[in-house]
Amino acid sequence: MPDDAPWIVQKYGGTSVGKFLSTIVDTISPSYLETNRIAIVCSARSGKTKALGTTNLLLQASAEAMALDPPSPSSSHAGTPMSSSMSASMSRFDLAASQPFHSTVAQIQQDHLDAARAAVADADRLAQLEREIGEECDRLRSILQAARVLHEVSPRSRDIIMGIGERLSCRIVAAALNDKGRTAELVCLDTIVDDMDSDGIRAPSSVEDAGYLDQSFYDRLSAQLGDRIRQCKGIPVVTGYFGYVPGSLLSQVGRGYTDLCAALCAVGLQADELQIWKEVDGVFTADPRKVPTARLVPAITPEEAAELTYYGSEVIHPFTMEQAIKKSVPIRIKNVENPTGCGTVIFPDHASAHNPDDVQHDPFVDGHVEQPQPPASRAHTPGNVTPATGAEPLAPVAVPPLAHRKRRLPTAVTIKDNIIVLNVHSNRKTISHGFFARIFGTLDRYGVVVDLISTSEVHVSMAMTADIKPRTLERLSAELEHVGVVSVLRSMVILSLVGKEMRHMVGVAGRMFSTLAEGNINIEMISQGANEINISCVIHERAALKALNLIHYSILELSPKPCNMEGGSFGRSFF
Structure with a gap:
């Protein structure tokens, strides 16, 4: 592998690892x-499920560290004569050993030891890996015990606790690569932000300095990450946790910080592409588990991916996309179970690249999307077998330019579950601007995020996630009753039709709502985004599966379908 070869950054999720x-x-x-x-x-x-994954177990251990102390074990020594100091020492020892987080940490440790033994054959390398896993778990126990003594898990402590999961995972991956004869090096990023300060590249000392971590911070961080990774010999295996940032990594970014780290690494390395490896082939026109005729979308724009992510399809966090896309690094979603598959590329289409100087690499060339196949197969013609994978390389996939497509279609339809609709009808005692101000001020005080909104001068309908606490919803509703009549619709979903080409399509909204009407599906609320690439409506959850299939069949299928829902085998008997 030449030293000047282009970089590819691969991000693997917890289930894939x-x-x-x-x-x-x-x-x-x-x-x-x-x-x-x-x-x-x-x-x-x-492991088998995300619920039993390391991250959830670490969060569980953090909560257990703050639990109330169990009853004093002094009664267990009632019949044994000992000094008071020895008794107190024994009680503290027993109490520490009985803390509930110890069993959770032991579960984490055993899970990683089992994984290490399955992945590494060399006895010496395995023994070293087992020692490292033990040291990481001992460090975790110390942090949790300290938090229990202080009766506080600070934001920084919580970030460090979460980061241990990535350290354990990366140690196993690096050891497995080395065991196969491929030189790999663990890259821990715990101090990367502190290193920026020591090098004179100042990060905000607190969120209050700028209100949030602005783009200049991430630009400096990506450059620092690139320099750190280039120093590695062999394959860098990088922890998704990149140290403490002002305001806490979990608060600033959330649990998707590993994707963000991968994007920043790709930017810092000026990589050819960022690959996100999942257990799905890419982005589909609908959830293939619910819509049998859903097909893979070979390429989508960042705007479409962001809409799909927000409204129910797990693609990639919009902020992560922004970091890579603004530096012209294509993002490819690939399936770890199908490495030679096409996947889906996320990149602005050639028609949206208004400034050629801002686009250093465009995978859309002459109406074609460069095939996201392993580079080892690029030197072989179709029909040959790649020695690395033993699989036949795929031929390039052609995507017709927008102007030459026979039938312009939306990109995908998706469902966001677990939604409630909060309706507020004005009591007409306030003018409209005061009506809206009271509503949105109240929502802000309770920290409620609204997914969709539909308004008139005296009426507001708001769709929001049903995860809001019942007590919070009660207080919110009681306060809103001062400005109008409040009603709540439960067990709802948001149905969204997404597609950048919808900006140029006439009548797509009419077809969508006509299709739902012919399927006898009642619409509770309608909203269209200002970017004109998303049309959403709220329906009852019992009609969600039927609506998803109807919309996909009538609007997203490649061949035109009759509007009559009773025709053929797709009629009511289908449902």
Whole structure:
């Protein structure tokens, strides 16, 4: 692998690391090493389910560290004569050993030890890895015990606790690569932000300095990450946790910080692409588990991906996309179970690149999307077998330019579950601007985020997630009753039709609502975004599956379909 070879950054989620580590080490990574340098970014590993994943167990351990002390064990020594000091020492020892977080940490440790033994064959390397896992878990116990003594888990402590999951995961991945004869180096980023300060590249000392972490901070951080990774020999295996940031990493970014770290690494390395490896083939026109005819979308724009992510399809966090896309790094979503599959590329289409100087690399060339296949297969013609994967390389996938498509279609339809609708009808004692001001001021005080809103001069309907606490909803409703009559609709979902081409389509909203009407599906609320690439409505959850299939069948299928829902085998008998 030449030193000047282009970089590819691969990000693997916790489930991928937990279930498909052998595929990552034996198949995926080697297939890129002939022509590229790769950097691997890993989330904390998950086992069979995310609920039992390392991140959730770490959060559980943090909560257990703050739980009330169990009853004093002094009664267990009632019949044994001992000094008062010895008794107190024994009581403290027993109490510490009985803390509930110890069993959770033991579960985390055992899970990673089992994974290490399955991934590493060399006895000496395995023994070293087991010692490192033990040291990480001992460090975790110390942090949790200190938090219990102080009866506080500070934002910085919580970030450090969460970061241990990535450290454990990356240690196993790096050891597995080395065990296969591929030099890999663990890159821990715990102090990367502090290093920026020591190098004279000042990060905001607090969120109050700028109100939030602005783009200049992330630009400096990406450059620092790139410099750190270039120093590695072999394959850098990078922790998704990149140290403490002002205001807490979890608060500033959330649990998607690993994706953000991968994007910043890709920007800092000026990588050819950022690959997000999941357990799905890419972005589909609808959820393939619910819509049998859903098809893979080979390419979407960042705007479409952001809308789909917000309204129910788990694509990639919009802020993570923004970091990569603004530096012209394409993002490819690939399936760890199907490494040679096409996947989906996220990149602005050529028609939206108004300033050529801002786009350093455009995967849309002459109406074609460059095939996101392993570079090892690029030197082979279709029909040959790549030595790295043993699979036949795929031919390039052509995507017709917008102007030459026979039938312009929206990109996808998606459902966001677990929604309630809060309706407020004015009592007409206030003027309209006061009516709206009272409503939105109240929502702000209670920290309620609204997904969709539809207004008139005296009426407001707001769709929001039903995760809001019942007590909070009661207080919110009681306060809003001062400005109008309040009603709540429960068990609702948001149905969204997304597509950048809808800006140029006439009648797509009419077709969408006519299709729902012919399917006898009642619409409670309608909203269209100002960007004109999203049309959403709220329906009852019992009609969600039917509506999803109807919209996909009537609007998103490649061949035109009759409007009559009773025709063919798709009629009412289908449902």
